[in-house]
Amino acid sequence: MTAGIDQIRLHRVDMPLVRPFRTSFGTQVTRDILLVEVRTTDGVRGWGECVAMEWPGYSYEYVDGCVDVLTDHIIPKVLTTEARDDSIDPVTIARRLAPVRGYPMAKTALATAIMDAWLRGRGERLRDYLGAEYPKELRERVPCGVSVGIPINLSISDLLDEVAGYLDEGYQRIKLKIEPGWDVEPVRAVRETWPHILLQTDANQAYSRNDIHLLRAMDPFELLLVEQPLPEEDLLGHALVAEAISTPVCLDESITSLPVAQSALALKATSIINIKPGRIGGYVESRDIHDFCREKGVAVWAGGMLETGIGRAANVALAALPGFTLPGDTSASRRYYGVDVTAPFVLEDGHLRVPEGPGIGVAPIPEVLAELTNWSSFIGPR
Numbered sequence: 001m002t003a004g005i006d007q008i009r010l011h012r013v014d015m016p017l018v019r020p021f022r023t024s025f026g027t028q029v030t031r032d033i034l035l036v037e038v039r040t041t042d043g044v045r046g047w048g049e050c051v052a053m054e055w056p057g058y059s060y061e062y063v064d065g066c067v068d069v070l071t072d073h074i075i076p077k078v079l080t081t082e083a084r085d086d087s088i089d090p091v092t093i094a095r096r097l098a099p100v101r102g103y104p105m106a107k108t109a110l111a112t113a114i115m116d117a118w119l120r121g122r123g124e125r126l127r128d129y130l131g132a133e134y135p136k137e138l139r140e141r142v143p144c145g146v147s148v149g150i151p152i153n154l155s156i157s158d159l160l161d162e163v164a165g166y167l168d169e170g171y172q173r174i175k176l177k178i179e180p181g182w183d184v185e186p187v188r189a190v191r192e193t194w195p196h197i198l199l200q201t202d203a204n205q206a207y208s209r210n211d212i213h214l215l216r217a218m219d220p221f222e223l224l225l226v227e228q229p230l231p232e233e234d235l236l237g238h239a240l241v242a243e244a245i246s247t248p249v250c251l252d253e254s255i256t257s258l259p260v261a262q263s264a265l266a267l268k269a270t271s272i273i274n275i276k277p278g279r280i281g282g283y284v285e286s287r288d289i290h291d292f293c294r295e296k297g298v299a300v301w302a303g304g305m306l307e308t309g310i311g312r313a314a315n316v317a318l319a320a321l322p323g324f325t326l327p328g329d330t331s332a333s334r335r336y337y338g339v340d341v342t343a344p345f346v347l348e349d350g351h352l353r354v355p356e357g358p359g360i361g362v363a364p365i366p367e368v369l370a371e372l373t374n375w376s377s378f379i380g381p382r
Contacts, residue, residue, distance in 0.1 A: 024206035046117025145173030294323035304329030309342025
């Protein structure tokens with residue numbers, strides 16, 4: 001008999017950052033992270049991570065809202081008597097969650113935990129499941145870049161010191177967060193200090209169509225790309241930006257599904273895509289975008305959301321697929337956290353190793369999880 005879902009537990013953990021992380025939409029000092037734990041009827045546990053923030057700045061989803069929608073609407077879809085007697089494979093789970101509109105971050109957390117348990121029960125790695133169509137092209141290590149926030153004191157000297165430290169650690173690409181007033185000069189300073197590094201910028205939607213001249217002013221710095229300069233819904237505006245500047249435009253927040261990615265490419269609003277499972281609604285859905293882009297010759301890379309080792313493990317497995325040709329934001333644990341909930345991910349010659357175990361390949365360290373958890377909720381069958 002196929003194992004079903006026995007119980008689900010939500011954990012909220014406080015994760016202090018090693019340094020404040022400022023972007024165009026705010027500053028984070030501590031992460032309030034929601035983890036989802038699933039236990040099957042044969043005792044296998046699976047884990048997923050919700051990447052929503054405490055407030056609806058980056059997305060309309062936020063942690064309190066995700067707790068509510070998971071508890072009241074999403075989790076009940078997989079705990080009915082009918083659902084408990086059905087398969088828990090990713091396709092079946094996606095079908096059961098489909099009636100709930102939106103909330104991709106909440107859905108991804110639950111779907112990943114269930115998929116992790118399902119794969120562990122089969123003894124199969126997430127990397128191998130996602131890359132089943134090209135097993136000989138999958139990687140055991142993935143190249144890593146690092147995202148550098150806006151300095152709290154707006155000091156270019158401090159920015160250069162931070163970038164120097166990451167380069168000394170071996171990161172293969174530097175991404176600078178920018179916003180109007182913090183763009184041309186800091187980018188110029190980094191490029192003049194390191195003329196040959198892979199360098200890109202991320203605006204997190206901070207600019208408008210009226211700011212194209214500011215984005216064009218960074219063309220001389222030979223950037224790998226500029227990420228999400230305009231609001232996420234403005235695909236036409238991004239097409240106008242892409243036509244007006246020589247730096248390639250990459251979309252992140254705009255990419256919420258395969259059809260949206262196809263539309264963005266057709267409109268020439270982007271030539272590179274940042275794939276974030278939490279925005280798209282899951283890892284299978286992310287794999288589908290990867291496959292489409294690979295077929296079309298479009299470069300993709302794996303974004304990050306300051307995840308713990310739970311989310312990072314799944315992201316690294318995804319980034320092992322062959323179409324991920326650019327270094328992602330899958331940084332080492334120590335980039336953000338002094339203590340991770342899992343065994344730490346450690347940078348090796350600019351790479352992170354894909355976990356070898358089944359499923360996502362990692363699990364929380366019980367005593368660390370207990371120490372960091374500020375709230376938990378058990379949800380049983382309905």
